[in-house]
Amino acid sequence: SGVIPYAKMGYWDASYAVKTTDVLALFRITPQPGVDPVEAAAAVAGESSTATWTVVWTDLLTACDRYRAKAYRVDPVPNTTDQFFAFVAYECDLFEEGSLANLTASIIGNVFGFKAISALRLEDMRIPHSYLKTFQGPATGIIVERERLNKYGAPLLGATVKPKLGLSGKNYGRVVYEGLKGGLDFLKDDENINSQPFMRWRERFLYCMEGINRAAAATGEVKGSYLNITAGTMEEVYKRAEYAKAVGSIVVMIDLVMGYTAIQSAAIWSRDNDMLLHLHRAGNSTYARQKNHGINFRVICKWMRMSGVDHIHAGTVVGKLEGDP
Incomplete structure (x- = not known):
């Protein structure tokens, strides 16, 4: 051999x-x-x-x-x-x-x-x-998220803003508002919406929070949106995370493609700042889809729980992505 x-x-x-x-x-x-x-x-x-x-x-x-x-x-x-x-x-x-x-x-x-x-x-x-025990693990999880959303006894219902690329900040915030007002508990950024010329991250964060606050006022319910802080450097990740906290968000998200050390670092920041952290599994299928080679998604989930993320994007039961109901 x-x-x-x-x-x-x-x-x-x-x-x-x-x-x-x-x-x-x-x-x-x-x-x-x-x-x-x-x-x-x-x-x-x-x-x-x-x-x-x-x-x-x-x-x-x-x-x-x-x-x-x-x-x-x-x-x-x-x-x-x-x-x-x-x-x-x-x-x-x-x-x-x-x-x-x-x-x-x-x-x-x-x-x-x-x-x-x-x-x-x-x-x-x-x-x-x-x-x-040498890893911090998730700081909150579903119990604390339900407490913050004041939503019990029913599944939390969320969606992703579409189209994921090309919207202006104002129209992005409009989608957030309409979705939350229509009955969603939260919306989220997609994996590849970061800070492109058509919509910079500060603009997105501000319009998202405006949509969240307007929808909460209109429905009388607590609403939210996962703000993607994925960036090219950890310094920029921290800058975006701090800004998300400053404008009133209680949850941020990061992509799996950022790497294990970046995810652990973001999780430590989230715990220290009393923020929820969502992980998008972007890139996972490059090594999880083939059944004879790569890494099973259950292993990635365990590693991410160890790193400290509160929940992870798990694909879909039905729709465009690979997987059985």
Whole structure:
């Protein structure tokens, strides 16, 4: 499967007893023709932990037995002939506390291009409490959002402003007003509406808040709109977030394409400023749609909960996006 026999070097252990402090990952592997599934699973474990392409004498300078990831179970995927579920356990100390960037650098950083496999998909993870507690997690969630909207006993009803590009600030605010007055609890910006020449972000924020306040006055209900603070730099993200708070918004949103560190940083700001944070999963389908390669959306959801977002854009039950009801 590679230059070294991973299974014989300690990365496969069928008798391994999983510890409560282990980080567990479930991979769907498609080995290259002629590669044993156990060897492929061991290669995934090795290349996502301590192994490299050859034996190095510096392995003797560390506790490799402790820090090696262990593939401990391989099951065939039902109704397939060349795919297998590989269960891998990682020592918790392999990962920096509170850092999604470091966690993902190991779990998905390099192994997806490995020669031993023709396809690889991260299907699920189990994060131990000892590691989970180093992340802040969501500050509020649905309970606090219902309190702020004063809406109980019924689903919250929202929508996205359309067309998502091309509207002026005034017309954008008009759509917000009409939607909220018509019965929606909230509206939201779409993923790619940031600060383009046809509508700068300050203009959008001001007209959105005008529409929100007018709709609330007309209906006697609390209304809202998710203001997208996604930008090219974190300095600009913070500037937009501060402005959204200053004009009266209680919720902001950020895109998944901003990256894990940016999302964690925005979540920390939101908690410190008593703001709700919505995440749009923009870019997710580039690695979640293919069933044999990439990352399952459930894993992204877990990572985003760890990062501290209050809720995440989940696609649609019916309509234009891929997925079954």
